[in-house]
Amino acid sequence: MKTHAEDRFMVSILADLTHPEHGAEAGRRIAEQGKGLDWEYLIRKMSSEGVLFLFFYCIQQYHLRDLLPAGVSEVLSGQYHANLRKNMMACTTLKPIFDVLNEQQLPLIILKGIALAEQVYPGFGIRGTSDADLLVKREDVCRIDAALSALGYVARDSSALRALDNPVGYLASLDYRKNDGSLPNLHVHWHPVNTSVPAFMFAGQIDPDRLWGRAIPVMLANAKARILCPEHQVIHLCEHALRINHSFDRLILIYDIFYAVTTYRNQIDWDFLIEEARRFHISNLVFLSLAIVRHYTSLTISEEIMRKLHSADLTFGEKAFFALQCKNRRFRGSSLFVYLAMNRGFVEKSRFIFRTFFPPPHILMQRKYAKDREFGASLYLLRLREVFSHLVRVFRRDR
Numbered sequence: 548m549k550t551h552a553e554d555r556f557m558v559s560i561l562a563d564l565t566h567p568e569h570g571a572e573a574g575r576r577i578a579e580q581g582k583g584l585d586w587e588y589l590i591r592k593m594s595s596e597g598v599l600f601l602f603f604y605c606i607q608q609y610h611l612r613d614l615l616p617a618g619v620s621e622v623l624s625g626q627y628h629a630n631l632r633k634n635m636m637a638c639t640t641l642k643p644i645f646d647v648l649n650e651q652q653l654p655l656i657i658l659k660g661i662a663l664a665e666q667v668y669p670g671f672g673i674r675g676t677s678d679a680d681l682l683v684k685r686e687d688v689c690r691i692d693a694a695l696s697a698l699g700y701v702a703r704d705s706s707a708l709r710a711l712d713n714p715v716g717y718l719a720s721l722d723y724r725k726n727d728g729s730l731p732n733l734h735v736h737w738h739p740v741n742t743s744v745p746a747f748m749f750a751g752q753i754d755p756d757r758l759w760g761r762a763i764p765v766m767l768a769n770a771k772a773r774i775l776c777p778e779h780q781v782i783h784l785c786e787h788a789l790r791i792n793h794s795f796d797r798l799i800l801i802y803d804i805f806y807a808v809t810t811y812r813n814q815i816d817w818d819f820l821i822e823e824a825r826r827f828h829i830s831n832l833v834f835l836s837l838a839i840v841r842h843y844t845s846l847t848i849s850e851e852i853m854r855k856l857h858s859a860d861l862t863f864g865e866k867a868f869f870a871l872q873c874k875n876r877r878f879r880g881s882s883l884f885v886y887l888a889m890n891r892g893f894v895e896k897s898r899f900i901f902r903t904f905f906p907p908p909h910i911l912m913q914r915k916y917a918k919d920r921e922f923g924a925s926l927y928l929l930r931l932r933e934v935f936s937h938l939v940r941v942f943r944r945d946r
Contacts, residue, residue, distance in 0.1 A: 597799025631672030
């Protein structure tokens, strides 16, 4: 795999900039290496990795803007403040939605996105937000669907009644959008595991009631809402980052976990976190995720905690995935090795592979936003083409 000097610089400079004592080292690195870098490529790369705003925020905090090449600081500043305005506008849009749901006594937990931007990251403009992820109670979904419809939102990918019939371990959400295209979109979940690739190995073990029982009331977007408790927050972010459709393919997934652990360091009950991860059958996912975050950042977690999370030896698939990550070969789909290892025996592995390529028809239709179409076998052909096209892109990138 050809690794750009810019890619290596991006990983190392972010590790320094987010370390509480490495500001001077980051300054020296920028001064020594910055002039020889392709900053146009680097800005595009950091943007696609979701860490451009984090980079600029840290540069400002350490007063390093003068070390950047001419014009770069202005570009970064413009994009950072544009994202800050976008986040503020999202809050303005979300407040009346949250207020309506609160008035109708429809509780909600805000996941990722705007919750991390406001509650976890040190600056509100650091975390980009493409949509608002809301976790609601399964029994409230139809009432929430009606409430959102009254506000001009329409579920684009499926209907509430059809989606509620999805098997556990697949899609457990609806994508709501306005006809005028205004943002943010709303992604309404009734289970924290939401994927078109089968996660039946563990999804059924994750009881949403346990998340609700420890959820924390907060003011978010200047409205009443809830967020996950610190332990469930870390577990959820680890599971989310390791989904096959993510596979830690973007650095922002690493820094979500980094800042969640850093922000809540004095509040996290690690014994409870380990107990919950085991109860949910995903302690290996949490272990691998934290190991990856430790590799890329200054995060410190004791070896005792790591051993309690996963005392057994890593499987061949888990080792292969972790080795790719350590080489900065982060690409969507690579955590298939980890998921495959969670299926024991030839029959279970075969079932998993088959369902990966051929999910239930209504799951495939929802993923393709084909709710108003009749199911056709051509959707499976599109699925196969999509998978193989992705494999070809990965192969070409590694040459």
